[in-house]
Amino acid sequence: MDENILGIIAGILTSVSMIPQLVKVLKEKNAEDLSWTMILVLISGLSLWVWYGFIKDELPIILSNAFAVIVNIILLICCMIYKKSK
Template sequence: MDENLLGIIAGILTSVSMIPQVIKVLKEKNAEDLSWMMILVLISGLSLWVWYGFIKDELPIILSNAFAVLVNIVLLICCIIYKKR
């Protein structure tokens, strides 16, 4: 298998991995079981991957991780809105 294809498939899978969680939170309007700290750490790590992608000039790394950052920011916003106080 071509290494670029492998990287693209891996990037797609990791980028969309949190979408089912976002859908569930939006449907149920409940984020009690989510850890906002985990989401912040994940966003930080993904953001560093985007930076690394820019340094290495690797578009698949940049795009997949930037998309994942956006998905997780949406999840963090849902966590803030739907957490019971």
């Protein structure tokens, strides 16, 4: 398999991996079971991948991880809105 195709498939799968969680949170308006720390660490790691993609001039890395950053920022915002204060 061509390495570019492999990278594109991997990027698509990892980019959309959090969409079901986001849909669930939006539908139920409940983010109690989500970890803020996990989301923040994930956003940080994905942002570093975007930076790495720019350094290596690799568009699939940039696009897939930038999309994932956006999805996870939306999820973080939902956490802020829907998490009940204890």
